[in-house]
Amino acid sequence: MSTAHRAPVAPPLAAGEAPGAASDPAPRRRTGGRVTGLLVLVAAIAVLTVLSVALGARAMDLGEVWAGLTDPASDAYPVVTELRLPRTALGLAAGAALGLAGALMQAMTRNPLADPGLLGVNTGAAAAVVTAAYFLGFSSFTQTIGFAFAGAAVASVATYLIAGAATATPARLALAGAAVTAAGYAYVSAIQLMDAASLETMRFWSVGSLVNAHTAPILPVVDLIGAASAVGLLLARPLNALALGDATATGLGVDPRVLRVAGIATITVLAGTATAVCGPIVFVGLVVPHVVRAFTGPDQHWVLPYSMLTGAAFLLLTDVVGRIVARPGEVQVGIVCAVVGGPFFIYLVSRRKVTRL
C-alpha cells in the first residue's frame, strides 16, 4: 500500500467529485444528473396528481378542482374528495409499491426479467378471491381485499419453501414461482368453471383497476406500503453486494439467505397490498426498473428510489389516460399498462442479452 498516494490516481477520481465530499453514497458517477432526474420525477408526479384530480368522466378546470378541495358546498366537492383524491392516492401508492417491488425482485434474483408475479403474488391473490367468492359467498370488493392479501402472502411463502427455503437460488425461485403460478391458475379456472358467480367477481378484480379506490381502506394501504418501502430502500447496500454474486456477497459480509428472506417479505407486502386493492397490474414491476436502470446505472441506491417514483408516475399516468380515451366510460389501468407494457416487454426481450441469472 506504500504506493497509495501516487499522484496519477487522483485525476480519474476527481472527475466525479472532490475527495472531501464525504457523505455522498456514490460520488464517482454522474451524481448531478441523477439528482436532477429525481427532481424531474417529483415534478412529473405533482403535475400528474393535479391531472388525476381534474380529469375523469367529468373534466374540471383548476378553479373547480380548488373549489372541490376547499368548498364542501360545491358540486365538485364530493367528486374530488370521495372519488378522485382516494383514487389518486391509491394510484401513487400502488405504483410506487409495484415499481419498488419489481426493482427489489430483479436485484434479489439478479434476473432482469423478474417481476413480483414471479413469487406467485398475483395468482395467490386471485386464488384467494375466488375462494372467498365460491366457498364463503363474498363478492364485494371490501370483503375480498383481506383474502387477496393473505393469498398473495401464502403464495409467496409457498414459492420460497418450494424453492428450498434457505437454499433457494434465483433459478430455483423462478421455477418454484412458475409452479405455484400454474397450480394457482388451474385452481382459479376450476372454481370459475364450476361457479358463475365467482367468475363474475373475478372478471372485475382480475383486470387491475383503481376504480374501487373510494371503498378501499386507503390509510392502512398507504401505511403498509410506506413501511415496506422504508425497509426496501434500506436493502440497497446489501443488494449492491449481492449483485456481485452470492459468493462475493458472502465474502463481503452479506448473508444471501437472510437478505432473500428480508427481500421476499418486503416484496410480498408491497406487491401483495397493491394487488389486493387494485387487482393484478402487470408490467409495472417488470418494465419500470428496466427503464430506470438504463438511466441510473446499476447502483441500487439510485435504482430503488427511482423505481418507486417512476412506478408511481407511470401508474397514475396510465390511469389518467384510461379515463380519457373512453369517456364517459373508462379503460382499467391494468389494461392500459398491459397495452403499453406488452410491446415494450417484447422490445426488451428482442433487443439483446437480458437473462443473467
Added chain:
Amino acid sequence: MTASPLAAHQATLGYGRNVISEDLTVDIPEGEFTVIMGPNACGKSTLLKALARMLKPSTGSVLLDGKDIHSQPTRAVARRLGLLPQSPIAPDGITVADLVARGRYPHQGILRQWSAEDERVVAEAMAATDIGDLANRGVDELSGGQRQRVWIAMVLAQQTPLLLLDEPTTYLDITHQIEVLDLCAKLHREGRTLVAVLHDLNQAARYATHLIAMRGGAVVAEGAPADIVTAETVQRVFDLPCRIIDDPESGTPLVIPSASARV
C-alpha cells in the same frame, strides 16, 4: 507452527449427502502465501469454501482467530477475511471505481455511509492493482486480465489481513496469469496472508511459500515447495510420473512430466 489465523479442525465437508472431506484439519500459517493444489475433485475448492464460511462443516469447525467462524458476525469476519470467488458477477454497466467501492461494504453501515476514508482506501486499492487509469471505464469493456485486477482491487478495498482466492488465474492467458500471480506475491510481501487454489503445479511451486497438496478430500503433503514438490509426492497426488528439476528462473522446483508417461 505459530498462531494460525485461519484453520479447519476435524471438519467434515460436503454437499448434502455427498461428503468430500472427513476429519480434515488444516492450519493456514500466518504471513504465508499458501497454495492449495491437487487433481480435479480433490476437495481443494471445497476446503477454500469452508475457510471462507460459504460452506458450513457438518462436524468439526473452521476457526478464525481461534473462534468458530460461524459464531462470529459475518460482517466482522468480512473485515478480517477477503474472498475472491471463482466466477464473480459484474453487474451490467458498472464502472471500475463503483465495483471497487463495493469492497467497502463491511466497513459501512446505515449510519456510516460513504466517507473520505472509503474514498482513500478505494484509490489505494486501485493504485496497488495498477487500474487507477481505468476508474471510469465500464468493467464489461475490459480484458480478462484487467478485470481480474479490478476484482482483486475490490477485495483489497475490504482491507483484510487475510485473502482467499479461488482459482484466480483460471480463464486467463499465460501473460495475465503471471501478472495476477506477481500481484499476489506483492500483496504477500506487503504483509498479507494469502490462500489461493491454483491448478498449475509449476506456478504453485514458484509463487507459494507454503503448499498444501490434496487428494481424495485429504491433505497428502504440506510444507515449503522446495521440501514437498518431489517426484514421489507428484506421483502420489496426481498419479503422474515426472522428474523434478530446478526452475532456471526462480530456483524453485519445476515438474517435468515423463515422456510417454501414459498410453
